[in-house]
Amino acid sequence: MTSTLALSAAHPGAPFTTVTIERRDLRPDDVLIDVKYAGICHSDIHQVNEDWGPAIFPMVPGHEITGLVVAVGDAVTTFTVGDRVGVGCYVDSCGSCESCVRGEEQMCLNTPVATYNGREYDGTPTYGGYSRSIVVKEHFVVSIPDSMDLAAAAPLLCAGMTVYSPLARFGAADKNIAIIGMGGLGHVAVKIAHAMGATVTVLSQSLSKQDDGIAFGADQYYATNDPETFKKLALSFDFVLNTVSADLPLDDYLGTLKIDGAFINVGFPAEPYRFHAASIVMHQRSIVGSNVGGLAATQQMLDFCAWHNIAAEIELIGVDEITEAYEKVAASTVRYRAVIDIANTLVA
Template sequence: MTATKGYAAQAADQPLAPFTFERRALRPHDVQIEIMYCGVCHSDLHTARNEWGGTVYPCIPGHEIVGRITNVGSEVTKFKVGELTGVGCLVDSCRECSNCQQGLEQYCEVGNTWTYNSPDPVDGTNTYGGYSKQIVVDQDFVLLISDRLPLEGVAPLLCAGITTYSPLRHWKVGKGHKVAVLGLGGLGHMAVKFAASFGAEVTMLSTSPSKEEDARRLGASHFALTKDPAQVKALTNQFDFIVNTVSAPHDYNMYLKMLKTSGTMICVGVPPEPSKIIGGYLIGNRRSVGGSLIGGLPETQEMLDYCAEHNIVSDVEVIDMSYINEAYERMLKGDVRYRFVIDMASL
């Protein structure tokens, strides 16, 4: 066991604060990672404040982790001390079900182990995330990071990046496709970057006219203000795909009408309440609604390698660990472009 410093929520109505705890001793296939940067995901806030239910306290969030290996278990073969590595949303799965066998650990049929607020399959203890100085993870759930990119910009790729990369690859989005991205936030800005990089013609759909300049800088060819009925009407039957990143309540039907025949709306945001869909908008034009959850380990490594080759990182604001509660409040206001990343040297 190793004593470790972190930041934890002790209850849903309490701010995150310094917390000392113990990381497990290395198991044979474990690597120990000194955390250098950790991205701040909206899921961290939801979990810390128990907005989804089921939070076990104390809770240490953080699943966009980049760091350097400081120690390895006796049977580790994939990594060595000193290598730059990353840890995303998963730290274990059953590894035997059909999905795990296909490298789709995010859809483990038995139940995967999340990086934080999840029972460890070996000893049952609650997992603690990346708002800490170090982490211990099985080598099969660790990713190799290139040193060719700024590490603070790489960290959000472990969640925001793979959450948008995976569905774009699954639906084979590329040259010749017209793609709309709904919502320009942590997920949306990565969806624009990837879709444009894959050769698609990208339109940004937003309620904020102030985001047009950023959308075009990120790779969007067009911008539409969804508060303008005339602009919305002009987009009827225009898109092969819509990547819907919005987690706030909104009208899916308004956007379904923007899809061409056989078009698909890909949902990666999770609104807090059920959404009503008019069946005629699907049936009349053979439209579809799909969803996607992060990516498996092989695909996440593929994404990291692609980003290193094409110089793609997240747009980030680096913060000190002590600023995390202010960062949460700013996230709620949409006041970040486009991901907070904690410099763990500040802890």
């Protein structure tokens, strides 16, 4: 076992404290990573506050991780010491079920192992990237292209993959699409959709981020608090990608879809959606969900973003700023993703 510093919450809602945790010794197929940066995902806040049900404490969050390889197991062939790498939402899966075989480890039928607030198959709790080092099975490590800044790349491991997956699956190229929200996920979605060749409209509560949205590649930007917006956009879009976790008037958004259009959801609203069946039946519309992608797709996303010079817009913070950062993320005032400088600020 190897000792490493980490930021840990002792119980639901507890402040973070610096502790020492143990990482396992390298197995033949393991990679030891010196963590440089860890993104703050809104799900980190939900997990620490135990909003989604019973969680495992003490908790070390973080599933948007970038760093450098410092050691590899004897059987590792993909990575060598010094490589720039990343780790996302999962660190293991069964490898043999239908989902794993087709490269969708995130939907492992035998339950994938979450990077934190999860358990290894032997029952050991997992601790995430708010730590100086992490040991991960080779298959669940991805390469960060040399052209990408490690800090700005970190949010792509969750936020980037969360939006890239449906944009690729539904074929954004040459489509007229809308993106709901211009936050941590939405701003990356605008960049990726634009690079894929879509005509992109942002639907946001107000026009406060309009200039940013246009700069990121949006063709149009509408405020949903304007009652005329949904009238103007009726029957406009091939699909709508919802990146927010708010309770939405779903019938209004469904009305912006063309015949056979799809409302794609990646957010987790607190309350169940409510809508009238006519909103989907009369125009053969669909409401679908989308998960993050598997490891091959995650590498594809990173390579695509590197090729098109896409990265998250970040606020780089130190470990002493996490409480404030959590408040900003919860209030949707961070522009646009908070990233912890682990290497330089998590020190004894």
